[in-house]
Amino acid sequence: MNAVITVLGKDDVGILAAVSGECAKVGVNIVEVTQSVLQGMFAMIMFVDISRSTVPFSELADILTEKGEEKGVKIHVMHEDIFNAMHKI
Amino acid sequence: MINSHDILETINMIDNENLDVRTVTMGISLLDCIDEDIDRACEKVYDKICRYAKDLVKTGESISKDYGIPIIHKRIAVTPIAMLAAACPTKNPVKFAETLDRAAVQVGVNFVGGYSALVHKGFAPGDYALIESIPEALAMTERVCSSVNIGTTKAGINMDAVAKMGKVIRKSAELTADRECIGAAKLVVFCNAPEDNPFMAGAFHGPGEPDCVINVGVSGPGVVRAAIAKAGDCNITEIADIVKKTAFKITRAGMLVAGEASKRLSVPFGIVDLSLAPTPAIGDSVAHILEEMGLEECGAYGTTACLALLNDAVKKGGVMASSHVGGLSGAFIPVTEDAGMIDAARSKTLTLTKLEAMTAVCSVGLDMIAIPGNTPPDVISGIIADEAAIGMVNSKTTAVRLIPAIGKEAGEELNFGGLLGGGPIMDVNMKSPSKFISRGGRIPAPMQSLKN
Numbered sequence: 001m002n003a004v005i006t007v008l009g010k011d012d013v014g015i016l017a018a019v020s021g022e023c024a025k026v027g028v029n030i031v032e033v034t035q036s037v038l039q040g041m042f043a044m045i046m047f048v049d050i051s052r053s054t055v056p057f058s059e060l061a062d063i064l065t066e067k068g069e070e071k072g073v074k075i076h077v078m079h080e081d082i083f084n085a086m087h088k089i
Numbered sequence: 090m091i092n093s094h095d096i097l098e099t100i101n102m103i104d105n106e107n108l109d110v111r112t113v114t115m116g117i118s119l120l121d122c123i124d125e126d127i128d129r130a131c132e133k134v135y136d137k138i139c140r141y142a143k144d145l146v147k148t149g150e151s152i153s154k155d156y157g158i159p160i161i162h163k164r165i166a167v168t169p170i171a172m173l174a175a176a177c178p179t180k181n182p183v184k185f186a187e188t189l190d191r192a193a194v195q196v197g198v199n200f201v202g203g204y205s206a207l208v209h210k211g212f213a214p215g216d217y218a219l220i221e222s223i224p225e226a227l228a229m230t231e232r233v234c235s236s237v238n239i240g241t242t243k244a245g246i247n248m249d250a251v252a253k254m255g256k257v258i259r260k261s262a263e264l265t266a267d268r269e270c271i272g273a274a275k276l277v278v279f280c281n282a283p284e285d286n287p288f289m290a291g292a293f294h295g296p297g298e299p300d301c302v303i304n305v306g307v308s309g310p311g312v313v314r315a316a317i318a319k320a321g322d323c324n325i326t327e328i329a330d331i332v333k334k335t336a337f338k339i340t341r342a343g344m345l346v347a348g349e350a351s352k353r354l355s356v357p358f359g360i361v362d363l364s365l366a367p368t369p370a371i372g373d374s375v376a377h378i379l380e381e382m383g384l385e386e387c388g389a390y391g392t393t394a395c396l397a398l399l400n401d402a403v404k405k406g407g408v409m410a411s412s413h414v415g416g417l418s419g420a421f422i423p424v425t426e427d428a429g430m431i432d433a434a435r436s437k438t439l440t441l442t443k444l445e446a447m448t449a450v451c452s453v454g455l456d457m458i459a460i461p462g463n464t465p466p467d468v469i470s471g472i473i474a475d476e477a478a479i480g481m482v483n484s485k486t487t488a489v490r491l492i493p494a495i496g497k498e499a500g501e502e503l504n505f506g507g508l509l510g511g512g513p514i515m516d517v518n519m520k521s522p523s524k525f526i527s528r529g530g531r532i533p534a535p536m537q538s539l540k541n
Contacts, residue, residue, distance in 0.1 A: 004091070004096055006096060006097070006100055008100070034093055043097070045093050045096055045097075057154070057155050058151060058154045058155070061154055061157075074104070076100055076157050077157070078099075078155075078156055078157035078158075079155045079156050079157075080091060081156065081345060082099065082156040082157065082158060082342060082345060083091045083095055083096055083099055084091065085341040085342060085344065085345040086095070086099055086338040086341045086342055087091065087092075087095040087098075087099075087338070089409075
């Protein structure tokens with residue numbers, strides 16, 4: 001099962017490390033990352049495989065949302081089906 | 090592969106444009122709870138609702154978390170209670186309202202709909218007693234919603250019921266005068282009421298429905314408005330296309346939630362209601378969509394045309410996104426629940442007569458409109474009759490949810506708070522239709538009904 005983690009906010013040192021660190025801790029495998037910094041705004045989209053995750057999906061979402069607050073960025077963790085449903089016929 | 094533009098668009102819709110799934114409504118048949126002993130019937134009703142809906146709220150919340158999309162309401166619609174009341178004719182049906190309220194609290198839903206009667210062709214046993222009891226039921230409960238269907242395209246309009254409902258609406262407001270007349274805000278009078286509507290206050294579980302079903306109402310006026318704003322100067326054909334594409338996306342999110350809720354609760358999926366349902370929150374207004382199309386203020390000439398386009402494009406976009414479509418499906422125009430409409434009503438650009446015209450092309454009717462406290466019941470009945478006639482002739486649902494503001498006059502305000510919002514009391518033409526209303530009888534079904 002795949003999920004999409006998005007991180008949006010002001011650029012800072014260690015955002016990627018913080019997010020990937022949390023993922024590694026709970027067995028979430030990062031499949032693909034796209035990341036850019038535009039005019040100081042950090043935007044990252046991460047595709048992750050959560051099939052071997054050691055925590056339930058909702059807990060993963062809570063962990064990362066909290067981490068985002070700590071780093072001053074907005075983190076969303078959403079099941080990939082929502083994007084497939086909305087953007088593919 | 091999903092592209093990053095699509096991902097960011099979805100997140101922007103949720104974070105900044107109020108994209109949400111408005112309601113996941115569980116329809117529950119209570120036909121097997123009918124009993125001539127009202128206490129036993131109530132016991133069965135309570136047990137069945139609590140058994141079927143015990144995981145509804147929890148499941149809604151977990152789906153919301155998994156997909157990152159807010160699901161605002163989890164609600165319940167039940168079989169019209171008049172059908173249960175028919176079996177115990179000597180008892181006051183408010184006992185059922187009390188039971189529904191208790192069950193709603195127990196399972197954690199904020200509204201339960203179905204304190205209802207279908208009387209479009211006449212009163213069956215249970216109907217009259219239930220209608221009589223509506224004001225008391227709405228005054229003594231918090232979460233129960235009531236609706237009465239007084240006409241259909243097939244059957245015509247039951248004018249005895251129209252006359253009665255004018256009085257019932259007024260009484261419902263009077264009994265809750267100390268609470269901003271909230272009773273009347275929980276009561277809808279329908280023509281062509283859908284049996285699978287997930288939205289309150291008019292939701293009930295029709296007699297043709299299965300034992301239990303999940304219906305979902307989508308929303309997202311803010312998303313539509315933002316999409317039109319982004320498009321800038323384009324012609325009206327392009328606007329219609331933008332609305333269609335946006336409605337498709339919104340509805341697909343609803344369909345996903347509906348499918349998931351149905352799977353997790355092991356309850357069949359019924360329909361997705363393709364609706365644009367506003368809330369008083371800034372950025373969640375249907376009126377603002379119409380204004381974005383190019384009107385100075387909602388209610389200006391052109392409003393009906395813009396609304397017709399909007400309503401049609403929402404359906405065209407949504408219908409392909411869902412395997413089953415139903416309910417009310419279209420744009421809602423509840424005045425006190427829509428920030429743009431509240432402003433337009435305050436400035437008197439939006440009047441009751443304009444709203445009546447708008448209801449000919451939108452999905453519901455005269456919805457959440459505060460009227461002066463001294464409006465006589467017959468005038469309310471006259472408004473109901475006009476609205477029902479629009480629905481009957483155009484083979485569409487129309488509804489009336491008026492709130493007589495007891496002790497207040499036009500220009501003053503009512504404030505319900507929360508999603509019901511608040512707004513100015515609108516001017517009403519007080520010329521009397523009393524003789525017409527008191528004639529009783531039925532308006533015959535129009536030619537449109539003879540389709541066979």
